[in-house]
Amino acid sequence: MRFIKQAFIVTLVGLYTIPKRFSSSIVAVIGIAGVVVVLVAVLSIAEGFRNALTNAGHVDRAIVMRSGADSEMSSGLSGPEVDLIKLGAGVKKEGTQPVASAEMFVVIDLNRKATNTAANVPLRGVDSTVLAVRGEAKIVQGRMFTFGTSEVVVGKSANGQFMGLNPGDVIRSGQASWTVVGVFESNGSVAETEMWCDVRVLQGAYSRGNSYQSVLTKLDSADAFTAFKDDLTKNPQLSVQVVRESDYYAEQSRSITRLIETIGYGIAILMGIGAVLGAVLTMYSAVVSRTREIATLRALGFGSGPVLFSVIGESLFLALVGGVAGGALAYAVFNGYQASTMNWQTFSQVAFGFAVTPALLMQGLTYALLMGFVGGLLPAIRAARLPITTALREL
Amino acid sequence: MKFLPLILRNLRRRPVRTSLTFLAVMVSFLLFGVLMILRLAFTMGVEVAGADRLMMTNKMSIIQPLPLSYLDKIKTTPGVSLVSYSSWFGGIYQDPKNNVFQFAVEPVSYMAMYPEFKLPPEQMKAWLADRQGCIVGKDLAARFNWKVGDKIPIQATFNRPKDGGNVWEFNLVGIYGGEKEVDKTQFLFRHDYLIENRRGGADITGWYLIKVSDPQQSEVVASAIDKQFENSSFESKTQTEQQMARGFANQVGNIGFMVTSISAVVLLVILLIAASQMSLAVRERTNEIGALKAIGFTDGRILSLVLAESVSIALLAGGFGLGLAWLIGQGGDPTGGFLPIWLLRPGDMAVGLAIATAVGLLAGTMPAMWAMRLRISDALRRS
Numbered sequence: 001m002r003f004i005k006q007a008f009i010v011t012l013v014g015l016y017t018i019p020k021r022f023s024s025s026i027v028a029v030i031g032i033a034g035v036v037v038v039l040v041a042v043l044s045i046a047e048g049f050r051n052a053l054t055n056a057g058h059v060d061r062a063i064v065m066r067s068g069a070d071s072e073m074s075s076g077l078s079g080p081e082v083d084l085i086k087l088g089a090g091v092k093k094e095g096t097q098p099v100a101s102a103e104m105f106v107v108i109d110l111n112r113k114a115t116n117t118a119a120n121v122p123l124r125g126v127d128s129t130v131l132a133v134r135g136e137a138k139i140v141q142g143r144m145f146t147f148g149t150s151e152v153v154v155g156k157s158a159n160g161q162f163m164g165l166n167p168g169d170v171i172r173s174g175q176a177s178w179t180v181v182g183v184f185e186s187n188g189s190v191a192e193t194e195m196w197c198d199v200r201v202l203q204g205a206y207s208r209g210n211s212y213q214s215v216l217t218k219l220d221s222a223d224a225f226t227a228f229k230d231d232l233t234k235n236p237q238l239s240v241q242v243v244r245e246s247d248y249y250a251e252q253s254r255s256i257t258r259l260i261e262t263i264g265y266g267i268a269i270l271m272g273i274g275a276v277l278g279a280v281l282t283m284y285s286a287v288v289s290r291t292r293e294i295a296t297l298r299a300l301g302f303g304s305g306p307v308l309f310s311v312i313g314e315s316l317f318l319a320l321v322g323g324v325a326g327g328a329l330a331y332a333v334f335n336g337y338q339a340s341t342m343n344w345q346t347f348s349q350v351a352f353g354f355a356v357t358p359a360l361l362m363q364g365l366t367y368a369l370l371m372g373f374v375g376g377l378l379p380a381i382r383a384a385r386l387p388i389t390t391a392l393r394e395l
Numbered sequence: 396m397k398f399l400p401l402i403l404r405n406l407r408r409r410p411v412r413t414s415l416t417f418l419a420v421m422v423s424f425l426l427f428g429v430l431m432i433l434r435l436a437f438t439m440g441v442e443v444a445g446a447d448r449l450m451m452t453n454k455m456s457i458i459q460p461l462p463l464s465y466l467d468k469i470k471t472t473p474g475v476s477l478v479s480y481s482s483w484f485g486g487i488y489q490d491p492k493n494n495v496f497q498f499a500v501e502p503v504s505y506m507a508m509y510p511e512f513k514l515p516p517e518q519m520k521a522w523l524a525d526r527q528g529c530i531v532g533k534d535l536a537a538r539f540n541w542k543v544g545d546k547i548p549i550q551a552t553f554n555r556p557k558d559g560g561n562v563w564e565f566n567l568v569g570i571y572g573g574e575k576e577v578d579k580t581q582f583l584f585r586h587d588y589l590i591e592n593r594r595g596g597a598d599i600t601g602w603y604l605i606k607v608s609d610p611q612q613s614e615v616v617a618s619a620i621d622k623q624f625e626n627s628s629f630e631s632k633t634q635t636e637q638q639m640a641r642g643f644a645n646q647v648g649n650i651g652f653m654v655t656s657i658s659a660v661v662l663l664v665i666l667l668i669a670a671s672q673m674s675l676a677v678r679e680r681t682n683e684i685g686a687l688k689a690i691g692f693t694d695g696r697i698l699s700l701v702l703a704e705s706v707s708i709a710l711l712a713g714g715f716g717l718g719l720a721w722l723i724g725q726g727g728d729p730t731g732g733f734l735p736i737w738l739l740r741p742g743d744m745a746v747g748l749a750i751a752t753a754v755g756l757l758a759g760t761m762p763a764m765w766a767m768r769l770r771i772s773d774a775l776r777r778s
Contacts, residue, residue, distance in 0.1 A: 024671050027667045030667055038661075067561075068550060068561050074485055075553070108456050112645065112646075117645045120646065174628070255492065259733065266429070267430075267657060270422055270425060270426040271422075271661055274423050274668070277419035278664065281412065281419075281668060284411075284412065339648060339649075341647055342643075
């Protein structure tokens with residue numbers, strides 16, 4: 001009890017005198033805040049990218065591609081194969097119609113608003129069942145395209161990131177021209193970077209005959225997946241792979257998020273070393289300037305434990321201030337910041353918003369406190385070991 | 396120079412503080428160096444791309460093919476000195492995560508197009524003699540421990556072989572090397588074999604590579620080429636390799652901006668740390684500075700002594716950090732094929748050293764001014 005009381009008092013004295021040591025204290029605070037901003041900002045990129053892809057995946061939907069294909073981009077299925085796939089066990093039906101969409105996936109060059117340079121924007125040909133299969137997709141502006149015409153609807157992010165994608169605009173690509181008639185939302189997922197059109201019209205435009213690249217099926221339930229998969233893979237007329245949609249997108253996000261996270265942690269560790277050293281310098285100078293005060297307290301009967309505690313406490317306090325400031329800055333500047341990057345698996349753009357989540361902020365704050373603790377430790381030990389008599393005589 | 400011992404003494408006065416500052420600055424410049432490596436890696440060598448080489452792709456997008464019949468028309472376009480073509484194969488070696496990217500190329504024109512790929516002449520001869528032959532970069536060969544004579548099976552994705560299987564087998568006939576900045580991770584095999592052995596696509600290729608005789612005329616030649624194919628069912632888009640690389644880098648994201656912002660934060664922090672340590676160091680020497688002035692040191696000399704101290708620590712620590720980053724750059728691509736150009740260039744190191752000098756000067760300025768303006772009587776009277 002006495003220990004706590006003493007520690008509290010010594011810490012309080014320390015905190016009260018911070019304004020006197022403002023310029024050296026601010027070094028530790030800014031150092032730690034800088035690290036937290038960078039850490040949280042970089043990780044929020046990975047988080048946002050992952051969100052965009054995982055929001056697209058639903059456990060009760062399956063993507064069927066040709067076996068050996070590593071994404072929709074490299075897959076190919078014939079018309080008869082598609083018909084067989086739609087008859088697979090476990091596919092949800094509306095009346096007698098299977099809720100499944102046979103699709104084609106290509107990219108076309110459109111200019112990015114931010115840089116005015118070409119980017120690979122995905123154009124997906126879809127079946128008339130598309131809105132039944134993708135229940136989360138909603139037209140929010142204009143209308144759905146009419147099947148049989150060369151109209152397209154564009155995702156909200158595509159509309160925001162690329163030029164010439166407002167309702168009424170005409171996209172020219174090769175000999176084809178597509179009229180934008182609406183904008184859709186899809187839960188903030190990667191689908192919002194896509195443009196959708198009638199798959200049969202797209203087949204014609206790309207001279208693909210009656211061939212598709214993938215079939216997206218809605219299943220009776222998430223549990224029906226295994227039955228569906230077994231049914232198709234056992235069918236000797238088919239050579240396909242069946243992937244749960246959620247797994248498909250999670251896999252696509254994995255390599256890029258891992259790369260960004262590795263870079264983010266790497267930078268944060270290196271910067272962290274710098275910031276810890278900054279904190280050490282700050283706390284050393286704090287201890288030096290408080291030498292007489294600390295020695296006086298010791299002479300009055302305060303133990304060395306509370307002194308040790310108080311120096312670490314002060315360092316933690318500065319770290320807390322830095323961590324909160326850094327987190328707040330990262331949140332204010334980066335949360336929801338819209339960007340787009342290349343999804344290497346499909347060779348196409350994915351627009352996403354940076355996501356500064358509470359978990360990331362906690363991570364930043366924890367790291368800040370860790371830096372504060374490590375930075376305060378050595379100076380604290382030194383303060384606790386100050387020989388009272390020489391310390392009082394000093395200066 | 397005469398005062399070097401004095402500067403060194405001052406640096407050694409508080410060894411703990413000096414080494415902490417040293418470490419903090421060093422770590423920051425290590426980070427700066429690594430960020431520069433990353434920037435170069437992510438921009439995929441925009442700076443190293445050739446200005447006299449053009450790349451012609453389908454106007455709709457790079458994934459759409461172009462007819463092989465365009466070859467002669469491009470060759471006869473004025474200003475064109477060499478034409479080659481290439482297709483992305485998209486196969487998988489063992490695991491998609493291996494990131495082994497294969498391209499089908501026409502060997503003679505391709506190797507002439509990229510003289511920076513050094514392939515021994517006898518291996519080139521072997522390649523021309525073997526339709527199933529392939530060559531790989533030194534780095535890629537080292538990664539999988541491939542040797543000339545190995546058979547390499549590649550699993551097909553969209554280019555399926557005619558025989559109905561799913562695997563293409565290549566004979567490794569050569570390993571090319573090259574300078575540090577050359578991508579030595581490519582897997583190249585013969586385009587005629589691709590056409591002969593794949594289902595469909597007998598008359599198409601992925602893109603054309605074109606060398607112009609006068610780099611100044613690149614844009615003119617590019618638009619002359621594109622004009623020939625306007626309104627056909629395969630319209631083309633011809634850009635310099637540099638524009639292409641920049642476009643790609645833009646598609647990945649604004650890496651340059653991110654790297655610059657992070658570096659700015661890091662440098663600001665380090666500047667603060669260095670400045671606060673310098674002002675501490677100067678202030679606790681008030682007496683001494685007074686004494687130096689009393690024995691005749693001019694204000695200017697005091698100023699330069701303090702600046703020399705802070706610049707030397709910043710430069711020394713910065714140099715160490717950059718040296719470490721350079722070592723990391725020597726280690727090669729850590730992602731396994733994802734970032735083939737992985738090095739710290741001398742130019743970036745020079746920029747780093749210049750920044751270190753600036754940090755040292757800035758950090759020393761305030762305390763140095765303070766020391767310079769100090770009056771002898773005040774300085775000597777202090778505590």
